[in-house]
Amino acid sequence: MSDAITLVVAVASPLLLIALVALTPRGRLSVRIAMRNAFRRPAQTLLVALGLSLAALLFSASFTLEAALHQAMRAQQTADLGGVDAVVTPVEADDREEPEQPEEAGEAADTGPPALDSDDVRSIEDALDEPGTTVSSLLSLPVPVEHGRTERGEPGLTVVGAANNDDAVRLVDSSGEPLARDGLREDDILISGAASRDLRAERGDVLTVAGRTMRVVGVYETGAPLAPPASAVVSLRELQEIADLPGRVNAVTLAYDREVTWEEREDPVHGELSSLARANDWEAEPLRASAHESADRLTTELSTLFLLFSQLSMVAGVLLIVLVVMMLAGERHAEFGVLRAMGMKRGRLAFVLALEGLGYAVLASAAGTLLGWGVGAGASRVLSDRVADPALPPPRLEFGFDPVAMATAYLIGVGVIAVVFALVALRASKVDIVAALRGAEAPPRSRRRAVVLPVLALLAGIATAALGVRNGTAAETLTGLTLVCGALGAGLPRVRVPQRLAHSAGAVAVIVLWSLPGELFGETGSGITIFFLSGIALVGAGVWLFVSNDDLVQRALRRLLAPLPRMTSVIPIAVAYSVRNRLRSGMTIAMLSIVVLTITLSGFVTAAVNQIYADHRSVTGGFDLQASWVSPGGTPPDLRSVFEESPHIATSEVGRIGGYADVSVRARQIDAEAGAEEVGVWGADEDYLLGNRYPVFLRAPGLDSSEEVWDELRRSPNTAVVSGTMIPSDSAAFVGGGSDLELEGVDVLDEELPGDLRLEVAGPDGGTTTLRVIGVVDRSAEYLGDVVTSTEGLARITGEDASPTHWFVAAEDREEVGEVALAARRALLDHGVTVTPLQEEVEFRASSNGVVQWLLMAFMGFGLVVGCSALGVVSIRSITERRNQIGVLRAIGMQRSGIRRLFLIESLVVTVSGIALGVGLGFAVSPGLVDSLRVDLPGVTYTVPVAVLVVIIGATLVFSTLVSVLASRRAGDVPPAEALRDRT
Numbered sequence: 005m006s007d008a009i010t011l012v013v014a015v016a017s018p019l020l021l022i023a024l025v026a027l028t029p030r031g032r033l034s035v036r037i038a039m040r041n042a043f044r045r046p047a048q049t050l051l052v053a054l055g056l057s058l059a060a061l062l063f064s065a066s067f068t069l070e071a072a073l074h075q076a077m078r079a080q081q082t083a084d085l086g087g088v089d090a091v092v093t094p095v096e097a098d099d100r101e102e103p104e105q106p107e108e109a110g111e112a113a114d115t116g117p118p119a120l121d122s123d124d125v126r127s128i129e130d131a132l133d134e135p136g137t138t139v140s141s142l143l144s145l146p147v148p149v150e151h152g153r154t155e156r157g158e159p160g161l162t163v164v165g166a167a168n169n170d171d172a173v174r175l176v177d178s179s180g181e182p183l184a185r186d187g188l189r190e191d192d193i194l195i196s197g198a199a200s201r202d203l204r205a206e207r208g209d210v211l212t213v214a215g216r217t218m219r220v221v222g223v224y225e226t227g228a229p230l231a232p233p234a235s236a237v238v239s240l241r242e243l244q245e246i247a248d249l250p251g252r253v254n255a256v257t258l259a260y261d262r263e264v265t266w267e268e269r270e271d272p273v274h275g276e277l278s279s280l281a282r283a284n285d286w287e288a289e290p291l292r293a294s295a296h297e298s299a300d301r302l303t304t305e306l307s308t309l310f311l312l313f314s315q316l317s318m319v320a321g322v323l324l325i326v327l328v329v330m331m332l333a334g335e336r337h338a339e340f341g342v343l344r345a346m347g348m349k350r351g352r353l354a355f356v357l358a359l360e361g362l363g364y365a366v367l368a369s370a371a372g373t374l375l376g377w378g379v380g381a382g383a384s385r386v387l388s389d390r391v392a393d394p395a396l397p398p399p400r401l402e403f404g405f406d407p408v409a410m411a412t413a414y415l416i417g418v419g420v421i422a423v424v425f426a427l428v429a430l431r432a433s434k435v436d437i438v439a440a441l442r443g444a445e446a447p448p449r450s451r452r453r454a455v456v457l458p459v460l461a462l463l464a465g466i467a468t469a470a471l472g473v474r475n476g477t478a479a480e481t482l483t484g485l486t487l488v489c490g491a492l493g494a495g496l497p498r499v500r501v502p503q504r505l506a507h508s509a510g511a512v513a514v515i516v517l518w519s520l521p522g523e524l525f526g527e528t529g530s531g532i533t534i535f536f537l538s539g540i541a542l543v544g545a546g547v548w549l550f551v552s553n554d555d556l557v558q559r560a561l562r563r564l565l566a567p568l569p570r571m572t573s574v575i576p577i578a579v580a581y582s583v584r585n586r587l588r589s590g591m592t593i594a595m596l597s598i599v600v601l602t603i604t605l606s607g608f609v610t611a612a613v614n615q616i617y618a619d620h621r622s623v624t625g626g627f628d629l630q631a632s633w634v635s636p637g638g639t640p641p642d643l644r645s646v647f648e649e650s651p652h653i654a655t656s657e658v659g660r661i662g663g664y665a666d667v668s669v670r671a672r673q674i675d676a677e678a679g680a681e682e683v684g685v686w687g688a689d690e691d692y693l694l695g696n697r698y699p700v701f702l703r704a705p706g707l708d709s710s711e712e713v714w715d716e717l718r719r720s721p722n723t724a725v726v727s728g729t730m731i732p733s734d735s736a737a738f739v740g741g742g743s744d745l746e747l748e749g750v751d752v753l754d755e756e757l758p759g760d761l762r763l764e765v766a767g768p769d770g771g772t773t774t775l776r777v778i779g780v781v782d783r784s785a786e787y788l789g790d791v792v793t794s795t796e797g798l799a800r801i802t803g804e805d806a807s808p809t810h811w812f813v814a815a816e817d818r819e820e821v822g823e824v825a826l827a828a829r830r831a832l833l834d835h836g837v838t839v840t841p842l843q844e845e846v847e848f849r850a851s852s853n854g855v856v857q858w859l860l861m862a863f864m865g866f867g868l869v870v871g872c873s874a875l876g877v878v879s880i881r882s883i884t885e886r887r888n889q890i891g892v893l894r895a896i897g898m899q900r901s902g903i904r905r906l907f908l909i910e911s912l913v914v915t916v917s918g919i920a921l922g923v924g925l926g927f928a929v930s931p932g933l934v935d936s937l938r939v940d941l942p943g944v945t946y947t948v949p950v951a952v953l954v955v956i957i958g959a960t961l962v963f964s965t966l967v968s969v970l971a972s973r974r975a976g977d978v979p980p981a982e983a984l985r986d987r988t
Contacts, residue, residue, distance in 0.1 A: 034352070038360035055328040055877040056368030057375065058870045059321035060417035064376020067409040074299070081295035087138075087174045088229040089292040090258040090273045092128055094118035095285045119143075119252035124284070128256050131280045132272070136261030140172035141253040143243050144230050146634050148836070150212040154204040156829065159836045160634025161199060162235040163213070164228050165243025165253075172257045173237060175224035183224045190242045193218040197225045198233040213238075214246045230255055268293040319540065320867055323595040325424050327588065327878060329361065333432045335885050340432055341440025354426075354433040361425020362418075369417030373410060458495030461487050478525040479534055482517065485525075486541050489513040493548075507552035514545035519928045521935060523753075538929060543598045546921040547590040554586070557913065577893075577906055592878055593918045596964075599867040600922025600956060601929075607952030608930040612937055612944040616784050620846035624787045626697030627660070627812035628821045628842055629828060635836025640809045643837070650831035657824050659816040662692025663808025665798055666789060667768075673747055674762040674774070681745035683730075685765065686789035687798025687806040693718040696812070698788060700725065702750070702780035704757045713779040721796035724763060724775040728752070728783040730790060745790070747777070763791065765801050773801045787812070787842070868956070871918075872963040879911050879971035887978055894980035904972040911968030919960050923953065 043049075095118065120141075129139050146160035166173045168185050175183035178197060185194070193211060195203070200223045205211060209220045218238070228235045244250055258273065271290030273281075281288045333340075343353055469484025493510015497503040518538045550557070616622060624630075633640040644661055647653050664686045672680035693714045700710040707713050717723050732746045749758060761777040775797065781788055798806040815824040825841045832839060883890070890903060898906075930946070937944045 034356050034359055038356050039363060052328055052332055053364060053368045053371065056325055056364055056421055057372035058873055058877070059324040059328075060369045060372025060413075060421070061376045061379065062318050062321035062372075062867060062870055063416045063420075064373040064410070064413040065379045067376075067413040071409045078296060078299040081299040082292055085229055085291055085295065087172050087259045088140075088257040089260045089264055090271060090288065090290045091230065092120075092256040092258070092273070092277060092281065092286050092288050093254060094120055095287055119249055119254050120256060120286075121252055125253070125256055127280060127284075128277065131277050132258070137272075138171060138259040138261075140166070140170045140257045140259070141240070142166050142170075142172065142230065142255040142257060143240060143247070143249065143253045144255055145243065145247055147214050147236075147243075147246065148833075149199075149203065149214075149236065150833070151203040151205045151209065152212065153209065156203045156205075156826075157833045158199070158202060158234065158838060159833055160838055162231045163193075163243060164231050164235060164237050165240040166237065167240050170240075172229055172259060173227060175222075175227035175237065177223065178225050183222050183227070185237070188221070188239055190239055191216075191218050192221045192238070194222045194224055194237040195220055196228060196231075196233060196235045197223055199236055202234055216246065229257060264290075264292045264296065266293060268297050320595045320598045320871060322420060322424075323591050323598070324870070325421055326428075327591045327595070329421075329424050329428045330588065330591075331878065331882075331885065333357070333428050337432075337435065337440050340435045341437050344435055344437045345441060350433040353435075354429040357429030357432060358422070358426040361429065362422050364425065365418045365421035368421060369414050372417055373414045376413060377410065455495070455498055458491045458498070462491035462495065465489075465491055472526060476526040478522040478527060479537060481525040482522070482534075482541075483537060485517055486514050489517065504552055508549055511545040511549035511552065514541055515549070515925070515928065518542050518545075519932065521932050535933075539598060539601060542925045542929065543594050543601060543921070546597060546925055547594045550593060550917055550921065551586045551590045557917070575909060588878075589914060592875065592914050593921065596871045596875070596915065596918025596960070597922035597925070599871045600919055600960065601925050603865075603868065603956050604923055604926030604949075604953065605930060605933060607949035607956075608926065608934060608947075609937065611947040611949040611952070612934045615945045615947055617846055620843040621697065621814075621818075623784055623846050624842045625785065625812065626695070626814060627662070627787075628815045628818065629813040629825055630787070630840045630842055631811040631813060631828065631832060631837050632840075633809045633835075633837050638836070640807055641832075641835045641837065643808075643811050643813075643832075646831060646835055646837075647828075652830040653824070653827035657816055657820065657827065659814040660691065660695040661811060661813050662689065662695045663811040664688040664692055664789075664792075665795065665806045665809050667798065667802055669765055669767065669801065671745060671763050671765040671791065673745070674764050675760075676748040678746070678748065680764075680766065683745050683790040685798060685801065686792045687795040687801075688717075688792055689795050689808055690718055692812065693794065695814070698781045698785045700779035701728075701782050702731070702752075702754060702757050704761075704776075704778040705759050707778060710779075716778055717792070718794060720776075721794050721800060722773075722775060723778045724791050724793045724797070725779040725781060726763075726777055726792070727785060727788055727790050728780055731780055750780075765791070767801045767803060769803055771803070773797075868960060869963065872915075872960065872967055875911060875915065875964055876967035876971050879907060879968065880974060882910075883907065883971065883975045883978065887982075890975060890978045891980045891982070894978075900976035903978075904976040907972040907975040908968050911964065911971065915960065915964040915968070919957055923957065 125139070125141055132139070143165040145163060145165075147163045148157065148159045149161040149163075150157035164173065166185075168188050173185065175185065175194060177183050183194065188194070193213060195205060195211075200206065200220075203211070205220055207220055207222060211218050211220060213236075224237070228237055240253070244252065260272070264271075268290050271293045273288040273290050277286075277288045280286070340353060344350075348356075465484045465487025467484070468487060469481050472478070472480030472482070472484055489510050493507050493513070496506035496510075518541050522534045522538075621627065631643065643663065644655075644658075647658055648655055666684055666686050668682060668684055670680040671683045671685070672678065696714070698710070700713045703710075703713055707716060713725060717725055726747070730745055730747050731750050731752050747761065750761065757777060757780065763775045763777060765773045765775060767773060775791070775793055793801075795806040795808070813824075813828065815821045821841060821843060825839055829839045893903060893906075894900075934944060934946045
């Protein structure tokens with residue numbers, strides 16, 4: 005309700021402001037004057053509103069797509085919860101803090117999995133104060149499942165047992181329809197889509213579940229709570245019999261009768277069940293609130309990258325607003341002169357124009373916000389299959405209506421349009437009355453002002469650059485040097501330097517300056533500011549270079565179109581208009597080029613990052629399969645011995661094998677201010693340490709190669725290698741996936757690690773172990789723990805044997821990975837070991853990571869469409885403004901086709917210039933941008949996105965040509981007699 009009120013207040017505020025102005029007598033007169041033109045010329049009013057609404061659409065689409073991304077992240081994080089909001093589970097025996105007991109008691113203790121009985125469930129129900137909470141009991145266990153027909157199996161498939169009427173399990177099939185469980189019998193089983201693909205099982209097939217024969221009665225995609233993608237659901241009584249746990253469960257789920265909108269720490273389980281959980285060694289987890297917070301953090305991180313590219317497209321929207329308002333003010337120049345001649349003061353004229361702008365702002369922002377909402381909804385539907393996470397089912401990208409986001413977009417649109425109108429109104433109010441009444445150009449500004457502005461800009465640039473050098477910040481230094489170059493280029497013609505030479509030199513100097521690596525000028529910070537400033541500076545300098553050499557463009561066009569005499573005859577007139585209106589032409593080119601530049605750079609970034617996933621072995625450390633021991637009891641097997649003894653697999657098919665054991669512990673950096681955080685520690689065996697192919701990009705002194713680091717880790721149990729996610733980075737090249745523990749005093753740009761970098765790791769028994777960090781692996785090592793030590797090092801931490809429970813396997817022939825994976829599954833099925841092919845998982849992960857890239861491309865595509873549409877709006881406005889010129893040309897003999905060619909060439913010159921400038925600057929800046937990616941991802945390579953460039957250039961040319969043809973046909977249809985009388 006509060007969000008709806010926010011939206012209503014946001015929409016009503018500008019209207020209320022106009023109403024307040026209209027209450028005063030002078031205000032009513034000002035409103036009438038301001039609104040007069042809108043009603044007198046409805047066609048032009050709609051045209052202006054259309055141009056402004058296109059700009060507002062960019063603001064709205066930005067917020068809408070971000071809201072859809074946020075909705076998708078929440079859907080991902082909660083896809084496997086079903087109808088569960090919180091859960092209470094018994095603590096694993098190894099994690100309990102139990103008092104010492106007599107030996108006899110220990111021998112008689114229950115060694116089975118931790119479970120809860122009916123009395124425990126009742127005590128949880130009694131402790132709840134939250135009204136309407138639904139309490140359900142579940143049993144979730146790893147169970148061996150085999151499919152005899154396909155000879156496939158899973159030694160530890162997660163099977164969920166639930167009562168048939170339990171609402172916590174809300175299964176949904178592939179078509180999105182709920183899957184009924186009310187008729188589920190004891191020998192029936194429902195399997196997930198992932199399990200169906202792994203087992204090659206379908207509805208009606210017979211499976212062997214822990215020695216029992218069960219029939220598949222359905223396949224679901226989501227809805228099994230507390231289960232991974234590959235899972236199954238059976239009746240609670242059946243699973244209790246299989247596990248020999250009559251009347252016992254290992255999860256009590258809670259479903260609230262209201263939506264979870266609170267933070268994790270405010271969840272009812274923390275207040276109502278905390279004391280009961282502590283007394284009984286239970287763990288109460290607010291699953292949905294925790295998932296929402298995780299999704300919010302991920303969305304914030306992804307929004308950083310989204311903002312990196314989208315802000316330049318929003319600048320294009322602002323340029324469109326400025327362009328439309330300037331054209332509107334220019335068209336009414338004579339009207340302003342009449343009002344001033346009749347006695348209207350400058351302040352009153354500026355106020356009337358600003359009030360008119362506020363009316364346009366309300367109308368255009370409302371239309372643009374609604375259009376942006378529709379665009380966001382369409383993009384969400386188109387991109388729904390691009391949102392996926394390898395660890396979760398792939399939910400659709402659901403479009404979420406966010407009233408606050410809509411209100412924000414609307415107010416930004418109103419604010420930007422109103423501010424631009426106000427600034428233009430102040431300038432337009434300083435009209436020269438005589439020149440305006442005669443329809444002539446205003447007299448040139450004073451020479452003193454033309455000299456003072458460059459001098460002030462030069463002094464400001466020197467001061468800003470000096471401040472940047474002093475602070476060591478690249479943004480301030482580059483901004484100051486840009487002002488210096490611009491001031492010199494604009495001011496040198498005043499001291500008899502040729503204008504073209506001075507302007508061209510200043511523009512080229514700015515382009516070269518921003519094409520250099522930002523690190524040469526100081527700290528680049530997050531990279532977002534540098535990227536934004538570089539885009540603005542490069543486009544501005546490129547447009548400046550273009551308009552300073554427009555006569556060269558005219559000559560080039562004549563030579564290019566020399567074989568077409570009919571085209572060359574109108575080139576001087578077409579170019580003359582652009583030369584006469586350099587500011588307007590330059591802004592239109594800038595608007596197109598800034599969108600093309602953004603898409604081009606986004607394509608370069610996407611192509612560079614995708615190179616990491618081109619070979620899955622570069623992400624997995626050189627391995628093809630991952631195996632995990634999931635048996636609830638016994639001793640993990642020796643994988644190589646199993647392969648040697650198994651008839652299902654030939655040892656000649658298997659290359660390298662490396663194993664590790666893992667544990668989650670708390671660790672802190674010694675001599676650092678930050679406290680201990682939860683980290684995953686791997687104890688890798690000798691085969692893994694010598695067989696993995698992960699490069700170490702930061703090494704301790706004395707270690708000159710990655711091989712030396714891994715060998716030192718093998719020989720010294722008190723050493724460790726850490727993931728790049730533990731190294732803080734300000735680069736915007738990589739978002740998300742950071743470790744909770746960040747090392748201090750280390751930067752990704754360092755040449756080597758400090759020699760005294762140490763971690764203090766707390767063991768399960770309360771003791772601590774010190775590990776010296778000797779290397780850092782880059783962030784692309786996605787299959788690596790936070791901290792990696794040797795098996796002996798892990799044994800010192802835990803005080804127990806650290807035999808491998810997970811393994812990585814490399815096939816001897818990488819072309820036969822599929823066959824090796826199938827053979828390994830058959831060989832390891834009876835040993836409680838699951839096998840996962842890594843190539844498919846890496847490809848799926850690469851596809852999943854593309855969601856941000858697709859969202860960026862979608863938003864950039866909107867900017868491109870808006871830019872081309874704006875070109876049509878500007879062209880039509882230009883036709884209205886130049887009706888008299890069209891009449892003169894028709895009167896002296898130019899045919900309709902000649903008028904059409906004239907306006908077509910004008911539009912195409914602007915379009916081609918914008919495309920060439922955007923793509924050219926993209927090639928100039930992209931090497932430095934890809935180099936910045938290597939800070940966090942050393943594996944990226946510079947790749948030209950040919951497909952993206954072809955689509956950008958082709959789509960822009962086709963769409964802009966279509967718009968230009970429609971506008972030129974309108975120009976050719978202007979009646980010459982009416983045009984000469986200037987009747988609009």
